[in-house]
Amino acid sequence: MKHLVVGLGYVGLANLAFLSSNSKDEVVGYDKDEKRINDLKHDDYYLEEAKLNETLYNEKRRIVYTSSINAFKDVGAFYIAVGTPSKEDGAVDMACFYEVIKDIKEHANHDAYVVIRSTVEIGTGDKVNALLNKDGKFHFNVISLPEFLSESSAYEDEMNPARFVIGVDDEDALTFIKRIRKKSLNDGVPFYSMSHVSAEMSKYASNAFLATKISFINEMSRLAESLGGDIVDISNGMGADPRIGHSMLNAGVGFGGSCFPKDTKALIYKGKENDVEMAINEAALMVNITQPLLFLKKIEKHLSGVKDKKIAILGLAYKEGTGDNRSSPSLYLAESLLKDGAILSAYDPSKTSRESFKKGFSSINVCPSLDEAVKGVDAVVFLSSSKEFKEIEETCLLKLMNGRYVFDGRNIFSTEHFKYCTYISIGRKDSLR
Ligand SMILES: NC(=O)c1ccc[n+]([C@@H]2O[C@H](COP(=O)([O-])OP(=O)(O)OC[C@H]3O[C@@H](n4cnc5c(N)ncnc54)[C@H](O)[C@@H]3O)[C@@H](O)[C@H]2O)c1
Incomplete structure (x- = not known):
């Protein structure tokens, strides 16, 4: 069987790596971005996902990368992994997704499974089923298989998922997924089959729940501070408490990334569309919008205004271990600090993150190393909990910095870590020296 993965970002590449390393079938990766395809052909995987990149490299002789629409011919299973960003009003922008559906309708030349891995507007599976199978020569068995991987552990999550949530219309579709995911089935990973709507909503509800957990602890951090x-x-x-669990309970400047903000907004939008109040989601989003604002106020207060102050922003990606800056708190903070007259330098351990940040902020000195970013500044602002940051010694900072202010937006240090600097974090007693 020929498997075609459409859209080669985090989700598409992880799926490609899985399919290639777990079957002897033909595996093709398609993306309309020709540069991306060219990079992939030349072993440039651009994601900061070491194990995923290694697998793609090891599988390079088996995987075909292409931006030719001919790839849609002779396909037995399509996997759609294109982006579904937010529109201005919070609705899901499904334009790229429906381009793919149109391409399948026009170019597929026999019956196939259509596996939806993108996070799609609730109701899409049923709609696609009707669209693809209306007046067509071929039958398309649509499967909603939401992707739950996290950036920075994309490979591990793809190979060993916690569960499969599968929206199907018939037994054949379920059997197909169980066949390609045989190892997980044998390992006892739960397979939950349900309607398309329930599968789609499980994905949104999971992300919105995790986002809410973060906003909950951030709200608690405000009270704790007071x-x-x-x-x-x-x-x-x-x-x-095992009913609560430690994950997603670290207070900080708030969540970012390509999923939590947009998926929370999408749920709120769906609620509005259907006259259902989404009070918890609205509150989670509001706490997340105001969290970096409060942090900014702290910076302004402690530095007695930021005009002409030299400040280093450390951590540009939305979290450690990824090069993804989408909806990162660093974007909001950089914009606000610049507006208020600060002179900014910036650094992230990820080159991808630095380069994309540079494109958005030409007036910020984006540095290739931490030392360069910190040199001569009045204050440093940590926005991600990268290992490189956690290992920083105060003596090194003091040698490089001009001032002595450390703002920790991720609580990566203990309050005792800094002996000579003024250390300000989130939801803890500030160590004011
Ligand atoms: N990034 C994550 O951590 C993650 C996790 C789970 C689910 N998701 C969901 O998976 C989907 C993909 O996310 P991502 O972060 O991998 O996306 P991405 O933005 O990194 O990559 C999407 C790719 O799709 C390509 N593309 C767009 N339109 C296309 C078309 N018509 N034909 C072919 N290629 C096309 C783009 O060129 C791009 O390479 C989204 O719906 C997202 O919400 C993402």
Whole structure:
């Protein structure tokens, strides 16, 4: 069987790596971005996902990369993994997705499975089923198989998912997924089959829940700060309860990335469309919008205004271990600090992240190393918990910096870490020296 993965970003490449390394079938990766295809052909995988890149490299003789529409011929299973960003009003922008459906309708030349891996507007599976199978020569068995991988562990999550949520119309579709995911089935990974709508909604509900967990602890951090509590201690105290768990309980400047903000907005939008109040989601989003704002106020307060102050922003990607800056708090903070007259330098361990940041902010000195970014600044602002940042010694910072202000937007240091700097974090007593 020929498998065609359409859209080669995080999700598409992870699917490609899985299909190639777990079957002897023909595996093709298609993307309309010719540069991306050319890079992939030359072993430039551009994602900061070491194991995924290694697998793609090892499989390079088996995987065909192409931007030719001819790839849609003779396909037994399509996997759609194109982007579904937010529109201005929060609705899901399905334009790229429906381009692919149109291409399948026009170019496929026999019956096929159509596996939806993108996070799509709720109702899409049923709609696609009707669209593809109306007046057509061929039968397309549509399967909603939402992708749950996380950036920075894309490979591990793809190979060993916690569960499969599968929206299907018939037994054949379920059997197909169980066949290609045989190893997971044998390993006892749960396979939950359900309607397309339920599968699509499971994906949104999962992301919105995780986003809410982050906003919840961020809201607690505000109260802790006012009452003299320490949010790290509080998180530990909460997370030890197995019903709660430690994950997503780290207070900080808020969530970003290509999924949580857009998926929360999409749920709110769907609620509005259907006259269902989405109060929790609205609140989670609002806390997330105001969280970097409060952090900015702290920076302004401690530096007595930021006009002409030299500040280094450290951590540009929305989280550690990825090069993805989409909806990263660094974008909002950089924009606001610049507007208020600060002189900014910036650094992220990821080259991809640095380069894309540079494109958006020509007036910021984006540096190739941490030392260069920090040299001569009045303050440093940590926005991700990269290992490189966690290992920073105060003495090194002091040698390079001009001032002594450390703003920690991810609580990566203990409040005792800095002896000579003014250390300001989130939801803890500031160490004001
Ligand atoms: N990134 C994640 O962590 C993650 C996790 C789970 C689910 N998702 C969902 O998966 C989908 C893909 O996300 P991503 O981050 O991998 O996307 P991405 O933006 O990194 O990549 C999407 C790719 O699709 C290509 N593309 C767009 N239109 C196309 C078309 N008509 N034909 C062929 N290629 C086309 C683009 O050129 C791009 O290379 C989204 O719906 C997202 O919400 C993402």
